[in-house]
Structures are given as C-alpha cells and as structure tokens.
Amino acid sequence: MGYLLDGAWHDGAEFAGANGEFRRKASSFRNWVTADGAPGPTGEGGFRAEAGRYHLYVSLACPWAHRALIMRRRKGLEEIVGLSVVHWHMAENGWTFEEGPGVIPDMINHARYLREVYLAADRNYTGRVTVPVLWDKERGTIVNNESSEVIRMFDSAFDQAGAETGTTYPEALRGEIDRVNARVYDTVNNGVYKAGFATRQSVYDAEVARLFESLDWLEARLEGKDYLVGDQLTEADIRLYTTLVRFDPVYHGHFKCNIRRIVDYPNLWRYLKALYALHGFGDTTDLVHIKRHYYTSHRAINPTGIVPVGPDIDYS
Known part of the structure; x- marks a missing residue:
C-alpha cells in the first residue's frame, strides 16, 4: 500500500x-x-x-x-x-x-x-x-x-x-441526506473494508453483522421508492452506488462479505440496475479495473493474485 x-x-x-x-x-x-x-x-x-x-x-x-x-x-x-x-x-x-x-x-x-x-x-x-x-x-x-x-x-x-445546474444536495433534504450518508459511510462504504481488512475473527464477525444490518435497512427503505432520500437523485444515491456496484464482483468474495449478494435483495438490485442505467453511473463503471485492482493489489488477502472469471452480472 x-x-x-x-x-x-x-x-x-x-x-x-x-x-x-x-x-x-x-x-x-x-x-x-x-x-x-x-x-x-x-x-x-x-x-x-x-x-x-x-x-x-x-x-x-x-x-x-x-x-x-x-x-x-x-x-x-x-x-x-x-x-x-x-x-x-x-x-x-x-x-x-x-x-x-x-x-x-x-x-x-x-x-x-x-x-x-x-x-x-x-x-x-x-x-x-x-x-x-x-x-x-x-x-x-x-x-x-x-x-x-x-x-x-x-x-x-x-x-x-458553464456547468449544468441542478443540485444533488437540495437544502430541504440536507438533514436526511446527512443522516443516511453517516450510516451508509460507516457500515457500508467503509464497512466492507472494515470486514475485508479485519485480522481477527471477532472483529470480522462484528463488522459483517453491522454491514448486513444496514443492507437490510436499505432494502426496507427502498420499498416502493426509486431513491434513498425524497423523490429525486441525491448525493446519497451516488455515495451508495459505488459500493453496491462493486459488492457482488468483489466485496462478496474478496472481502468475505458473503451472507447475501446484492442480487438477493429485490429492492437493492432493482435500485442498482436503475442507477447503472443513468448518465454518469454505468458509463463510468469499469469492472475490469475494479476486479483487477482488488484481486491483484491486496496480496495479504489474495496471495496468488488470481482474478476470478465470475460472477457474470447483467446490470442492464
């Protein structure tokens, strides 16, 4: 590192x-x-x-x-x-x-x-x-x-x-966005790392439990909803997306976050595919870079550096 x-x-x-x-x-x-x-x-x-x-x-x-x-x-x-x-x-x-x-x-x-x-x-x-x-x-x-x-x-x-106008951090939603961001950062965005880089079983067990408690919470939150906060795309969606899109290809296996996959969550999987289709999301997602980085760079976790062929995921 x-x-x-x-x-x-x-x-x-x-x-x-x-x-x-x-x-x-x-x-x-x-x-x-x-x-x-x-x-x-x-x-x-x-x-x-x-x-x-x-x-x-x-x-x-x-x-x-x-x-x-x-x-x-x-x-x-x-x-x-x-x-x-x-x-x-x-x-x-x-x-x-x-x-x-x-x-x-x-x-x-x-x-x-x-x-x-x-x-x-x-x-x-x-x-x-x-x-x-x-x-x-x-x-x-x-x-x-x-x-x-x-x-x-x-x-x-x-x-x-000269940039496009419109905000992903509207003033009326900032309090809720900040609350969602705080939990997602601690237990999901950073949670996968805290599980994957843990070097004691008790630490790993605790962090994986917290991660999947939050994924279950997000699954329930997205019932009948297209976005995490309000009825528009906000920065909370952007911040969650970058972890979700890496979850099944990398974090599930490489970081041992393997209680469930994102495809096993109906609402999260629907939500992830919908975001992937939006301008700026799927077209900036490079799974070759993602998989090669994690599996070849973290030799303490994957000593052989072998990059797995799967999983075969269709985000469309």
Missing part, C-alpha cells in the same frame, strides 16, 4: 492495527473550490471556480474516486475539469501511471507515481497517497483529496463556469 513520511516513500503500510481493526485515516487536503473563491467549510480561500483551472486524479477501481467521476460527468464538467486515471494495480509504488487500458497519463505534473503529485503540493508530506485528488494548476497545489467534499464542490461551485 505504502505511505509518505516527511516526503519519503515507505512501502508496506498495514491494513489493520494491533487490535485487528481497520481504521481509515482522515484526508489531508481540505480546501474548497467555491464560486467566488471565498473560503469553504474548511481550509483557506483563493480557489475560485474557473474552467480549465482544475484537474482531477482518479482510479477507476476506487469507490471513493468513482463518486467524483460520476459527479464530474453528471454536472457537465468534462470540458471544465481535466482528468488523469491511474493504473488499476497498486503495489510497492502505490498508485502509478503505468500504461494500460483506461489509464490516462498525468500531463499536468508528468508524474510516474501519484505520490509525486502529493510531493509537488508538499515536499514534506506525511500520510497516505489516495484518490481522488483535485489539483489547482494556477497555484500548483492539491485543493482537496476528500471525496465527499469534492463531490459537493462539483455539485454547485462550477455552475457559473
């Missing part, structure tokens, strides 16, 4: 701590792009939304980066915010721009490894090197690498820069 410590690269960061639990570390860069450049909820100001100023680094395999990719497409930002895509295999050098199908090289910082982008922003950076990364070409730095905040910026900040 790897990490940077005072600007120096170190390989071999552990998935779980001594107690057997996986704990995701907070993102490091927390500035916000805003319509007028005023400071956002965190960080400093000076990041005004402008066409051509910003560049997004993603992995097609990563569910957190996938959120940003969906929002970028749905908001019509593809001509406004540039894009680079890393290789699916994350090994001793972390995310790289090695040649491969679907990889888009870094033409901004000309990096071979994503860590070089972090070091271009802070030569003494300490922390994990993750995606997504939103880069400011004007100031030569990382604006933000927290996916939940990047999608909020993409949702509204660029409307005056």
Whole structure:
C-alpha cells in the first residue's frame, strides 16, 4: 500500500492495527473550490471556480474516486475539469501511471507515481497517497483529496463556469441526506473494508453483522421508492452506488462479505440496475479495473493474485 513520511516513500503500510481493526485515516487536503473563491467549510480561500483551472486524479477501481467521476460527468464538467486515471494495480509504488487500458497519463505534473503529485503540493508530506485528488494548476497545489467534499464542490461551485445546474444536495433534504450518508459511510462504504481488512475473527464477525444490518435497512427503505432520500437523485444515491456496484464482483468474495449478494435483495438490485442505467453511473463503471485492482493489489488477502472469471452480472 505504502505511505509518505516527511516526503519519503515507505512501502508496506498495514491494513489493520494491533487490535485487528481497520481504521481509515482522515484526508489531508481540505480546501474548497467555491464560486467566488471565498473560503469553504474548511481550509483557506483563493480557489475560485474557473474552467480549465482544475484537474482531477482518479482510479477507476476506487469507490471513493468513482463518486467524483460520476459527479464530474453528471454536472457537465468534462470540458471544465481535466482528468488523469491511474493504473488499476497498486503495489510497492502505490498508485502509478503505468500504461494500460483506461489509464490516462498525468500531463499536468508528468508524474510516474501519484505520490509525486502529493510531493509537488508538499515536499514534506506525511500520510497516505489516495484518490481522488483535485489539483489547482494556477497555484500548483492539491485543493482537496476528500471525496465527499469534492463531490459537493462539483455539485454547485462550477455552475457559473458553464456547468449544468441542478443540485444533488437540495437544502430541504440536507438533514436526511446527512443522516443516511453517516450510516451508509460507516457500515457500508467503509464497512466492507472494515470486514475485508479485519485480522481477527471477532472483529470480522462484528463488522459483517453491522454491514448486513444496514443492507437490510436499505432494502426496507427502498420499498416502493426509486431513491434513498425524497423523490429525486441525491448525493446519497451516488455515495451508495459505488459500493453496491462493486459488492457482488468483489466485496462478496474478496472481502468475505458473503451472507447475501446484492442480487438477493429485490429492492437493492432493482435500485442498482436503475442507477447503472443513468448518465454518469454505468458509463463510468469499469469492472475490469475494479476486479483487477482488488484481486491483484491486496496480496495479504489474495496471495496468488488470481482474478476470478465470475460472477457474470447483467446490470442492464
């Protein structure tokens, strides 16, 4: 996996701590792009939304980066915010721009490894090197690498820069969206990792139980409904989708989240297929990158690196 410590690269960061639990570390860069450049909820100001100023680094395999990719497409930002895509295999050098199908090289910082982008922003950076990364070409730095905040910026900040209007975080629904997001993040989005990276049976058992309690809750919530909150697509749907679409191909087997599959839940399966058909969802989902990344990168979980042929899933 790897990490940077005072600007120096170190390989071999552990998935779980001594107690057997996986704990995701907070993102490091927390500035916000805003319509007028005023400071956002965190960080400093000076990041005004402008066409051509910003560049997004993603992995097609990563569910957190996938959120940003969906929002970028749905908001019509593809001509406004540039894009680079890393290789699916994350090994001793972390995310790289090695040649491969679907990889888009870094033409901004000309990096071979994503860590070089972090070091271009802070030569003494300490922390994990993750995606997504939103880069400011004007100031030569990382604006933000927290996916939940990047999608909020993409949702509204660029409307005056020529992006499509309309919000996935309407004011009247924000309280409910935040409540749904909090549970889904803890027990589903991050829950699959807490189960998959657990190194003690008791920890794994507890996390899998919490995960499937929430999937059962979501199944009941979607009875007779098309969306998680209200009667429109919101960011809650985007945040859940990127985990659901990876669940049966990867998390069910690779992370041992195998009590049930998404196809075994009538409402969740209907909901997943409906989202997949929407602009920005299925057309940004790359199952080749997804399966190759998880099965070849996590050698502590899958030592042989063999990528399974199945399951054969028809999201249409």
